[in-house]
Amino acid sequence: MPLDPQMKALLDAMAKANAPAFHTLTPVEARRSMAGRAVAGDAEPIERVEDRAIPGPGGPLPIRIYTPSGAGPFAALIYFHGGGWVLGDIAMTDLPCRMLANASGCVVVSVEYRLAPEHKFPAAPEDCYAATRWVSDNAAALNLNPQRIAVGAVSEVTGERALQALGQVVLRARQPVIKKEHGALPQRRGERCDPRRDAQAQL
Numbered sequence: 689m690p691l692d693p694q695m696k697a698l699l700d701a702m703a704k705a706n707a708p709a710f711h712t713l714t715p716v717e718a719r720r721s722m723a724g725r726a727v728a729g730d731a732e733p734i735e736r737v738e739d740r741a742i743p744g745p746g747g748p749l750p751i752r753i754y755t756p757s758g759a760g761p762f763a764a765l766i767y768f769h770g771g772g773w774v775l776g777d778i779a780m781t782d783l784p785c786r787m788l789a790n791a792s793g794c795v796v797v798s799v800e801y802r803l804a805p806e807h808k809f810p811a812a813p814e815d816c817y818a819a820t821r822w823v824s825d826n827a828a829a830l831n832l833n834p835q836r837i838a839v840g841a842v843s844e845v846t847g848e849r850a851l852q853a854l855g856q857v858v859l860r861a862r863q864p865v866i867k868k869e870h871g872a873l874p875q876r877r878g879e880r881c882d883p884r885r886d887a888q889a890q891l
Contacts, residue, residue: 715774715805722775723845732786742822745814746807750800752778753830754789763794763836764827766820770842773804773812791885797823 691699710718722736741748767785769776778785779796780869789796800816820839827834 696717710775715803719775719777719803721778722771723780731783734786734790737786740821744802744818746802746811749815750778751780751819752785752798752800754785754796754798755831756793756795758793758833759826761833762831763792763821764821764830764838765789765792765794765796766816766833766837767796767798767840768801768816768839768841769798771803773801775803784842794836795830805814822828850851 690696707721708884710721713721735757736752736753738753738755740751743749765788767781767788769778769781771780778800781798785796785798786792797819799816799819801812801819803812816839820837823830824834824837825830827837844879
């Protein structure tokens with residue numbers, strides 16, 4: 689069976705780059721290598737992009753808020769980048785977050801959680817919980833509908849682990865974050881990630 693053309697193009701580009709495998713690198717080296725593999729292309733124009741630092745359990749927690757055109761109140765997607773809690777940052781997913789916000793008409797809040805091994809588990813999910821709680825608590829000021837807040841991640845594995853970890857943090861805190869939870873970025877195993885399609889998830 690032939691490879692999907694887009695996947696073949698990606699694999700060919702990776703082979704041409706001759707980048708070392710992540711497991712052969714230190715975390716710092718892997719992050720540097722991953723930054724060089726970020727999604728390429730022109731940044732899609734969007735109504736507003738705002739960088740903030742909100743209170744986090746380990747100090748100021750960077751987030752990036754993508755607001756589409758429209759009057760609101762908006763639905764919100766709190767977005768956790770991939771990287772297995774070790775790699776990645778909000779700059780790496782700037783392009784897909786812009787696409788998601790524009791295509792869905794919802795505000796996307798990208799979270800730069802702390803990374804291992806410098807910050808041991810559960811530092812990352814605790815940051816994700818703090819960001820989710822902050823968005824929920826500040827929904828009115830952010831022009832959001834508090835009944836339409838979702839959390840999501842870049843891949844099936846990352847999203848599943850993020851939601852499981854968030855659930856454990858919520859149980860430990862013994863208080864809910866939001867009144868209603870929704871899955872986001874539906875993606876079946878073996879299916880390509882398409883930000884425009886995934887943005888149609890009901891928020």
